[in-house]
Amino acid sequence: MVKTYIVKKGQKPTKEQIRAIKEAKKHPITFDKDCEELSPAMQKAFRCAVIQRNRRIHEERT
16 A cells, blocks of 8 residues: 655654554565666666756756
């Protein structure tokens, strides 16, 4: 199950959100055919895409 939390700048997580995150840390990541583990090359490409996205977002805000 995937849970999404939207946190705005300056907002602090609730006690329930912190508890849910700590509980989730206890469970292993389970990969399947719809969500396969990334190869090292794909991990590198993903990190690069995130960096570019974050730069673009930062530039749009300034």
